[in-house]
Amino acid sequence: xxxxxxxxxxxxxxxxxxxxxxxxxxxxxxxxxxxxxxxxxxxxxxxxxxxxxxxxxxxxxxxxxxxxxxxxxxxxxxxxxxxxxxxxxxxxxxxxxxxxxxxxxxxxxxxxxxxxx
Amino acid sequence: xxxxxxxxxxxxxxxxxxxxxxxxxxxxxxxxxxxxxxxxxxxxxxxxxxxxxxxxxxxxxxxxxxxxxxxxxxxxxxxxxxxxxxxxxxxxxxxxxxxxxxxxxxxxxxxxxxx
Numbered sequence: 001x002x003x004x005x006x007x008x009x010x011x012x013x014x015x016x017x018x019x020x021x022x023x024x025x026x027x028x029x030x031x032x033x034x035x036x037x038x039x040x041x042x043x044x045x046x047x048x049x050x051x052x053x054x055x056x057x058x059x060x061x062x063x064x065x066x067x068x069x070x071x072x073x074x075x076x077x078x079x080x081x082x083x084x085x086x087x088x089x090x091x092x093x094x095x096x097x098x099x100x101x102x103x104x105x106x107x108x109x110x111x112x113x114x115x116x117x
Numbered sequence: 118x119x120x121x122x123x124x125x126x127x128x129x130x131x132x133x134x135x136x137x138x139x140x141x142x143x144x145x146x147x148x149x150x151x152x153x154x155x156x157x158x159x160x161x162x163x164x165x166x167x168x169x170x171x172x173x174x175x176x177x178x179x180x181x182x183x184x185x186x187x188x189x190x191x192x193x194x195x196x197x198x199x200x201x202x203x204x205x206x207x208x209x210x211x212x213x214x215x216x217x218x219x220x221x222x223x224x225x226x227x228x229x230x231x232x
Binding site (some may be wrong): 004035037077100104105106107109110 | 157158
């Protein structure tokens with residue numbers, strides 16, 4: 001069975017600090033995808049990144065960076081120089097495949113990140 | 118309208134009521150999903166439709182009945198719900214790339230309260 005664990009339930013930091021959100025996953029599939037989503041107070045999940053299991057290159061997008069390590073089954077997310085607008089719940093997710101190409105996302109429990117001014 | 122829209126945004130209903138949640142995607146996608154988000158629980162996948170055919174029913178009680186009349190619209194019909202069904206119901210869509218996978222785009226959700 002597939003499983004995603006986000007051990008940090010809540011994180012609170014002061015603005016401009018760097019913060020890392022942890023994600024550990026379990027799967028028996030050799031091909032899979034990992035995702036991070038952001039859920040602001042409005043409720044809508046916003047897609048941040050997708051990573052496939054064959055690409056372990058770290059990725060940086062502005063203040064966001066992701067560290068994918070298959071050896072430890074982890075896909076951690078770092079926000080550099082955090083801002084108040086980064087406050088949200090962040091979800092890590094893992095996908096398996098269904099018929100006709102539709103995917104089944106398994107989500108972690110989420111990490112509530114609060115950036116204090 | 119762009120992206121994925123959901124109506125209503127908020128719904129309060131009694132246990133004997135019948136109501137429907139509506140989702141519409143304007144992205145040309147051909148897979149649509151219903152998720153339930155309860156307090157302190159992970160997002161739970163409820164139903165998946167691909168090319169208007171239901172491909173996943175995740176052991177959801179029959180008081181929830183999905184309908185997908187076309188690739189742009191998805192409904193969730195509700196009847197005789199229980200207070201524990203109160204949650205945020207999220208709709209999502211994705212493109213079927215046949216052999217690959219793409220990210221799901223989510224709507225803003227319907228906040229449902231069952232009295």
